Amino acid sequence: MMNYASGPPGTDTTPAVRAEHLTVVRGPRTVLRTLDFAVPRGQVTGLLGPSGCGKSTLMRAIVGTQAKVTGTVEVLGHPAGHPTLRTRIGYVTQAPSVYDDLTVRQNLDYFAAILHPGRSSADHRHEEVTRAIADVDLTSHADALAGNLSGGQRSRVSLAVALLGAPELLVLDEPTVGLDPVLRRDLWNLFHDLAATRGATLLISSHVMDEAERCHRLLLMREGQILADDTPDALRDRTGSETVELAFLTLVDEAIAAARTKESTR
Numbered sequence: 001m002m003n004y005a006s007g008p009p010g011t012d013t014t015p016a017v018r019a020e021h022l023t024v025v026r027g028p029r030t031v032l033r034t035l036d037f038a039v040p041r042g043q044v045t046g047l048l049g050p051s052g053c054g055k056s057t058l059m060r061a062i063v064g065t066q067a068k069v070t071g072t073v074e075v076l077g078h079p080a081g082h083p084t085l086r087t088r089i090g091y092v093t094q095a096p097s098v099y100d101d102l103t104v105r106q107n108l109d110y111f112a113a114i115l116h117p118g119r120s121s122a123d124h125r126h127e128e129v130t131r132a133i134a135d136v137d138l139t140s141h142a143d144a145l146a147g148n149l150s151g152g153q154r155s156r157v158s159l160a161v162a163l164l165g166a167p168e169l170l171v172l173d174e175p176t177v178g179l180d181p182v183l184r185r186d187l188w189n190l191f192h193d194l195a196a197t198r199g200a201t202l203l204i205s206s207h208v209m210d211e212a213e214r215c216h217r218l219l220l221m222r223e224g225q226i227l228a229d230d231t232p233d234a235l236r237d238r239t240g241s242e243t244v245e246l247a248f249l250t251l252v253d254e255a256i257a258a259a260r261t262k263e264s265t266r
């Protein structure tokens with residue numbers, strides 16, 4: 001079995017991601033405001049919040065592709081964007097980045113050749129590509145042109161590319177958008193399998209609150225700030241709510257009430 005972590009799960013207790021006073025400015029707006037949080041290793045952490053709250057921006061800051069970041073963002077023990085992180089992080093954006101004129105397997109072969117160049121790695125590449133295609137349940141479409149796939153299938157090709165090279169950290173921006181319930185369930189099972197058996201850390205964004213229930217931990221965001229950083233159980237208990245969605249709404253109401261109080265005492 002491939003090992004997705006640098007050691008057996010649980011041996012490294014430092015967080016996979018640690019942010020202190022993380023702030024991002026985009027255009028005229030401060031999109032992320034002094035965020036402090038940690039993402040533990042070997043777990044599935046959900047990044048949830050309404051559209052436009054800053055999830056994609058936060059992910060870009062973590063993978064090192066976001067401009068105008070201040071504060072500290074440490075990823076697998078290095079500053080975000082450090083060259084040694086390139087092969088240790090798998091990142092899937094919301095727009096699938098696949099070549100339409102190549103088959104699924106050819107897409108994967110292309111990226112595998114960048115990760116493991118040379119003839120001596122051919123067998124290893126073949127194994128990795130076959131496994132990544134199976135992981136995302138596209139074996140029966142391996143020889144189909146990517147341009148002929150459905151939207152959900154194309155996004156799974158992108159996910160398969162991110163799984164190549166056995167990354168320790170997977171950053172997935174809304175990976176289940178547009179998928180039917182069966183595929184969503186299968187993908188969440190895959191995410192948990194990657195964490196449990198391969199020791200990978202997964203940071204997964206979604207604005208679908210029922211997906212929050214499937215995560216080990218949650219970062220709940222609103223308007224560029226983190227409302228809560230906790231387990232689903234703790235969030236439900238703390239707010240006396242039956243679901244994470246209701247817990248989130250309670251926290252939003254509390255944040256609005258606190259802002260009003262602050263405003264009126266000025």
Ligand SMILES: Nc1ncnc2c1ncn2[C@@H]1O[C@H](COP(=O)(O)OP(=O)(O)OP(=O)(O)O)[C@@H](O)[C@H]1O
Pocket residue numbers: 026027028029031049050051052053054055056057058207
């Ligand atoms: N180039 C830009 N200039 C100014 N503001 C921007 C720019 N790009 C994004 N924003 C703003 O930054 C905020 C955060 O955007 P981001 O894409 O991170 O949100 P999100 O939570 O991922 O949203 P969604 O779930 O819809 O993808 C939004 O309010 C957006 O309008």
